[in-house]
Amino acid sequence: MRLRSLFLPLAAVALACGVPAAAGNKLVVAGQRIAVAKSAMTVLPTSEWNRLGARPGRAAETWTLDGDALNDLTFYGGIESGRPLFREVSRKTKPLPTVSTTMLVTDIPALLENSYRIALGTASMTIGTIEPATFAGAKGVHFTYSFVRQDDTLRRRGEGRGAMIGGRLYLITYEAPALYYYDRSAAAARQVAESAQL
Amino acid sequence: MIVRRLMAAMLAATAVAGAGSAAEKVPPLPPYVAAYEPTNVDERGAWMIADEDERRLRDSADVMRDPALNAFVRGVLCRTVGEDRCKGVRLYIVHVPAFNATMRPNGMMTIWSGALLRLRSEAELGAVLGHEFGHFELRHGLADFRNRRSGTDLMAWASVLVANSAAFQVDMVGGFYAFDRAQEKAADMIGVRYLAASHYPSHAAADIWDRMMGEADATAIGRHRKPDQRYAAGFFASHPTNLARATYLRSAAAELPDADGSAGVDGYRAAIAPWLPMLLDDQIRLNDFGGSEYLLGQLAVGGWATPLLFARAELYRMRGHPRDLVSAAGFYQEAIARGDAGAEAYRGLGLALMRSQQVEPAKTALREYLRRKPDANDASIIATLVAS
Amino acid sequence: MRFVRTMLAVMAATMLAVVPVQAQEKTGVKPGFTLQPGTARIVLLRPSIRVGAQSTAGMFEPNADWTQQARENIGRALAKAQGQLGNTVVDYVEPVGADAAALAEYQALFDAVAQSVIEFQFFPGNRLPTKKRKDQFAWSLGADVARLPGLSGADYALFVTTEDHFGSTGRKVLQVFAALARVPVTAGVHKGFAGLVDLHTGELVWLNADLQMGGDVREADGADKRVRQLLEGFPGRPAAATVVASAGR
Numbered sequence: 002m003r004l005r006s007l008f009l010p011l012a013a014v015a016l017a018c019g020v021p022a023a024a025g026n027k028l029v030v031a032g033q034r035i036a037v038a039k040s041a042m043t044v045l046p047t048s049e050w051n052r053l054g055a056r057p058g059r060a061a062e063t064w065t066l067d068g069d070a071l072n073d074l075t076f077y078g079g080i081e082s083g084r085p086l087f088r089e090v091s092r093k094t095k096p097l098p099t100v101s102t103t104m105l106v107t108d109i110p111a112l113l114e115n116s117y118r119i120a121l122g123t124a125s126m127t128i129g130t131i132e133p134a135t136f137a138g139a140k141g142v143h144f145t146y147s148f149v150r151q152d153d154t155l156r157r158r159g160e161g162r163g164a165m166i167g168g169r170l171y172l173i174t175y176e177a178p179a180l181y182y183y184d185r186s187a188a189a190a191r192q193v194a195e196s197a198q199l
Numbered sequence: 200m201i202v203r204r205l206m207a208a209m210l211a212a213t214a215v216a217g218a219g220s221a222a223e224k225v226p227p228l229p230p231y232v233a234a235y236e237p238t239n240v241d242e243r244g245a246w247m248i249a250d251e252d253e254r255r256l257r258d259s260a261d262v263m264r265d266p267a268l269n270a271f272v273r274g275v276l277c278r279t280v281g282e283d284r285c286k287g288v289r290l291y292i293v294h295v296p297a298f299n300a301t302m303r304p305n306g307m308m309t310i311w312s313g314a315l316l317r318l319r320s321e322a323e324l325g326a327v328l329g330h331e332f333g334h335f336e337l338r339h340g341l342a343d344f345r346n347r348r349s350g351t352d353l354m355a356w357a358s359v360l361v362a363n364s365a366a367f368q369v370d371m372v373g374g375f376y377a378f379d380r381a382q383e384k385a386a387d388m389i390g391v392r393y394l395a396a397s398h399y400p401s402h403a404a405a406d407i408w409d410r411m412m413g414e415a416d417a418t419a420i421g422r423h424r425k426p427d428q429r430y431a432a433g434f435f436a437s438h439p440t441n442l443a444r445a446t447y448l449r450s451a452a453a454e455l456p457d458a459d460g461s462a463g464v465d466g467y468r469a470a471i472a473p474w475l476p477m478l479l480d481d482q483i484r485l486n487d488f489g490g491s492e493y494l495l496g497q498l499a500v501g502g503w504a505t506p507l508l509f510a511r512a513e514l515y516r517m518r519g520h521p522r523d524l525v526s527a528a529g530f531y532q533e534a535i536a537r538g539d540a541g542a543e544a545y546r547g548l549g550l551a552l553m554r555s556q557q558v559e560p561a562k563t564a565l566r567e568y569l570r571r572k573p574d575a576n577d578a579s580i581i582a583t584l585v586a587s
Numbered sequence: 588m589r590f591v592r593t594m595l596a597v598m599a600a601t602m603l604a605v606v607p608v609q610a611q612e613k614t615g616v617k618p619g620f621t622l623q624p625g626t627a628r629i630v631l632l633r634p635s636i637r638v639g640a641q642s643t644a645g646m647f648e649p650n651a652d653w654t655q656q657a658r659e660n661i662g663r664a665l666a667k668a669q670g671q672l673g674n675t676v677v678d679y680v681e682p683v684g685a686d687a688a689a690l691a692e693y694q695a696l697f698d699a700v701a702q703s704v705i706e707f708q709f710f711p712g713n714r715l716p717t718k719k720r721k722d723q724f725a726w727s728l729g730a731d732v733a734r735l736p737g738l739s740g741a742d743y744a745l746f747v748t749t750e751d752h753f754g755s756t757g758r759k760v761l762q763v764f765a766a767l768a769r770v771p772v773t774a775g776v777h778k779g780f781a782g783l784v785d786l787h788t789g790e791l792v793w794l795n796a797d798l799q800m801g802g803d804v805r806e807a808d809g810a811d812k813r814v815r816q817l818l819e820g821f822p823g824r825p826a827a828a829t830v831v832a833s834a835g836r
Contacts, residue, residue: 181729
């Protein structure tokens with residue numbers, strides 16, 4: 002009941018606009034370097050993926066194998082200073098933290114964690130390990146995380162690779178239910194993330 | 200559902216301000232009926248959903264199951280409403296960093312971890328739990344559902360019939376809130392009755408609202424919004440609606456015979472202490488600088504304890520403006536100077552200094568972090584910062 | 588990352604149940620999958636059943652009496668149908684404690700998979716390109732599902748979920764006005780999925796899923812019809828071939 006009342010303003014939007022436009026999902030073919038997230042970042046997948054028509058934010062896009070509830074590979078392509086990672090549900094009441102040009106690599110997992118905590122309304126979002134990693138040729142970070150959405154029983158695991166390059170945030174995350182799905186496509190997702198170039 | 204309704208009260212001062220007259224009569228406690236069963240279709244339906252929600256909640260990872268904490272909170276509930284009433288309630292402490300508590304018609308009560316962070320004494324906790332129990336005793340869940348149903352009916356019609364239904368929308372939301380305010384008041388009045396019947400001082404109920412309103416305003420200001428115009432006499436000025444609520448609660452408390460019992464400030468602090476670092480960490484991750492700063496200031500009224508200093512330092516470092524980083528480094532150093540700070544204080548200090556381009560002092564602090572916590576989850580990446 | 592979109596979708600479903608007008612598929616079978624009558628032992632998990640009314644705005648109003656009726660009716664209809672599925676179908680014994688949580692997580696996973704099948708395979712306009720290939724139906728819960736207690740010795744697990752929101756009179760009148768205003772509004776949500784999971788591999792070998800099912804589950808006849816629709820094309824049933832041909836409605 003509580004959630005529903007929070008959604009009321011949003012409901013009005015949905016009522017007014019009707020349903021979001023049909024998606025237009027596109028095949029991502031194997032073996033071809035491709036630009037992602039409307040940015041200069043490119044990746045070279047060695048297996049097929051689907052790119053969802055619906056984007057989580059202006060400079061972001063999501064690939065999946067079975068639907069984004071089951072496996073979700075999201076690219077954030079050079080989020081500039083002052084911008085949140087993804088679209089805000091309500092800028093007024095639930096503003097998301099924003100990217101800053103002076104962020105350290107260790108601030109990247111914290112930005113994702115705090116953004117998820119706010120957007121998903123769950124304090125279950127926690128970061129696992131944080132390690133140094135080369136990302137798109139830059140000094141970056143690799144980290145793991147896990148969370149359960151509010152009112153859900155499905156535990157999800159995730160991992161991210163990212164770096165601050167030229168004052169912008171480049172980040173690739175992969176997440177899936179801990180049961181079966183995470184392990185199933187983790188290798189394919191890692192391969193894509195590790196192929197990132199700018 | 201305290202906070203939403205509090206906000207509701209903020210949105211429209213008029214009704215509550217009117218209701219705040221000191222001549223308010225406190226209704227007697229209704230006779231308690233144990234093992235109440237739902238009687239009609241709507242009520243049975245609401246119970247069924249509540250039962251299903253409870254089955255899910257029982258297995259949820261969000262429930263804080265620590266036996267000592269649960270025994271403490273339940274003990275306060277039982278001392279407030281009495282052993283008989285207490286037996287009809289299953290109480291869940293839910294890990295959600297917001298000030299809220301809920302009551303479902305089947306006897307499932309929740310209190311959110313954000314409330315535990317904001318309350319200060321057993322009496323205040325009892326006031327909140329007693330308020331929620333009041334909804335249960337008055338069977339508010341059901342009326343709530345009926346009211347909301349007719350509300351959304353109107354909205355669906357509006358969306359078809361009215362090209363731009365935004366204005367209408369606002370009126371409808373006001374309608375919900377007006378309804379909520381009436382229920383809140385009823386629950387407030389019965390809640391204060393429980394407190395009076397308990398050994399806790401009954402004025403505790405009135406004490407909570409000043410801080411809530413101050414926090415809401417601080418949140419708005421921190422987000423470069425004006426606090427609600429009707430209260431904007433100044434940052435810490437008193438709030439009419441809040442005063443109204445505090446006033447009727449205070450006058451009700453004065454009217455009732457009250458025990459001389461302790462409010463239980465020390466007991467409350469001791470019970471929450473093991474959880475304080477986690478509760479603070481949840482709070483500062485909400486991207487609510489103004490509200491968090493206000494809350495920390497309130498918690499530090501008796502002095503800045505180490506967990507409060509550390510949380511404040513983290514809050515400033517996360518916002519990360521150049522001046523924030525200087526402040527953050529100062530707070531970390533204060534925390535460290537107190538002698539009982541964790542290794543994370545050195546980590547934060549090092550990272551704040553690093554972002555401020557003070558590379559060598561930064562590395563010294565980070566080295567100390569690694570020395571104190573060699574198996575930290577971020578040890579390898581911190582080591583690269585030290586080596587760079 | 589599907590916060591906003593999910594919420595819009597939820598809102599659309601809850602508030603106004605605007606359903607794409609396109610034709611939608613309802614049944615998927617793993618290519619080449621067959622089940623001979625009398626060869627398998629199937630465990631029927633406790634069906635998830637919810638029934639209520641849908642007010643004008645589309646809000647779900649739970650109705651315990653209806654749900655109880657539906658549980659009894661569907662239980663009876665399933666029991667009747669069980670004997671005609673061509674294989675041994677036994678009821679699952681509910682676990683308790685930690686095992687109950689494990690079962691709940693698998694049921695959540697099944698629901699997530701079934702929703703994904705509907706969203707990304709059955710709706711042609713939104714189908715994932717990799718799921719467009721001819722005769723493809725590759726979905727799974729993972730082989731570890733067989734480790735749930737009480738499933739040893741079984742070959743398949745049958746999951747059944749139904750949720751019904753009956754349209755109120757107000758909603759039906761709204762539907763007429765909305766049609767004049769060219770806003771698509773449906774009266775009622777009648778969704779159901781039934782899925783057969785191979786416990787040796789974890790694969791979903793058969794799924795029947797629809798957001799607009801027939802049959803009033805509050806009545807015995809309706810529940811029979813619903814169960815018939817849910818089990819349409821159920822593999823391994825005598826004369827299954829003729830039913831598969833008439834899949835859909």
